[in-house]
Amino acid sequence: MLTKIARACYDVNMDENNITEQPRRRSDGEQTHQTILDRAVKLASIEGVNQITLGRLAQATGVSKSGVYAHFKSKERLQMEIIEAAGEIYEREVIEPGLQAPEGLPRLIKLYESFLSYVEREIFPGGCFFAGLISEFDAQSGPVHEAVIAGHREWEGLVVSLIQDAQQRGEIDSGVEPAFLVFQLDAVKDHANFLYTLYRDPAWIERGRQAISRIVTQVSAT
Amino acid sequence: MLTKIARACYDVNMDENNITEQPRRRSDGEQTHQTILDRAVKLASIEGVNQITLGRLAQATGVSKSGVYAHFKSKERLQMEIIEAAGEIYEREVIEPGLQAPEGLPRLIKLYESFLSYVEREIFPGGCFFAGLISEFDAQSGPVHEAVIAGHREWEGLVVSLIQDAQQRGEIDSGVEPAFLVFQLDAVKDHANFLYTLYRDPAWIERGRQAISRIVTQVSAT
DNA sequence: CCTACCGATCGGTAGG
DNA sequence: CCTACCGATCGGTAGG
Known part of the structure; x- marks a missing residue:
């Protein structure tokens, strides 16, 4: 049958x-x-x-x-399909809106704003799916752990390339190390997600926005 | 028996x-x-x-x-005892060393350095116990969720009081909003923990140190 | 997509 | 601290 x-x-x-x-x-x-x-x-x-x-x-x-x-x-296949489905939602709600902004610095800023908006709109009831996923599997080896690392590397690569674009356009100081800037921006976005999910208070998203724009201001070319 | x-x-x-x-x-x-x-x-x-x-x-x-x-x-009691025991370790490895530094800004800096060191020394094999705990229970109601919120509020309160001390001593700009500074510092410390646990690369701890000291420099009174 | 199972494991209990 | 259980649930299978 x-x-x-x-x-x-x-x-x-x-x-x-x-x-x-x-x-x-x-x-x-x-x-x-x-x-x-x-x-x-x-x-x-x-x-x-x-x-x-x-x-x-x-x-x-x-x-x-x-x-x-x-x-x-199998349960493994179910887990993998869950992660794939979440990835499609993330792509639709964060990546795509982010990439619709004009190239360079505006696109970088829009990407992080899309993320904060996606958390605030509670696209996933438990906060950003992938923040939770990384936390769940960061210390456990296996296929999910590998997938999580691949996903993180992909995100980091995307942001680094946006930063380099902005640097070539003279919008971000050329002395800034892209990987360090990603670290700073991601720290803020993940922390905003973290605290919003815990307290459900939009003030945390607002703090995230402030912190992001402060960092952007600091690295902006003079 | x-x-x-x-x-x-x-x-x-x-x-x-x-x-x-x-x-x-x-x-x-x-x-x-x-x-x-x-x-x-x-x-x-x-x-x-x-x-x-x-x-x-x-x-x-x-x-x-x-x-x-x-x-x-009961399993609930087991869970609670696990969390308590982890709390004692955190107290011993992060809070106490942090509070041994001189009052004011040095103490604030030392607290975050103690955290980064505690992650780097892998006191817990799966990264900071409480970062994982919050992530696990942030969206689930129940006694653990409440305990997690209480713990976070306690940490935030401690850091805010250290910041206010430093402000009264004229070491941190009095225009800085303490809660916002905690947000910035915690974002960095949690992100460093996050990435160190995922990749086990001390470079992430070093990035955390850099980002912390950059923030501290920015808010330091002139 | 269903009913009806399987062995393994779950949290928990009885009794020592 | 142990053996020997309990009913419930786990992932998975047989067969339709």
């Missing part, structure tokens, strides 16, 4: 865009899959990825435990 | 300092209790307090599962 559904999904897949060997579900199943994943991402942002269990996810969605399991085929 | 041990411990207790209704164990049991707790604190700093189970703690210490349970009487 599973095979039949899998094959049907595979056929549907062919008509769409995705020709991988990973079987997918047809439209109804696809929707259920997404519904479960949405719930899982929200739960994981509050309690941590390791606290998500098939049973509780089943209860939260009204699907049977084995129904949930059938969608993900 | 439990009652007998409990009563024996109670008697011992009377001879010491502590006359609460909470029964304690006699010296052997006391030692086992501490051994279990030490392991639990280390494990919890890596995996999170919620990941500690009686079974795994039993396995890690060689005590039977019910033996572990007998020492703590």
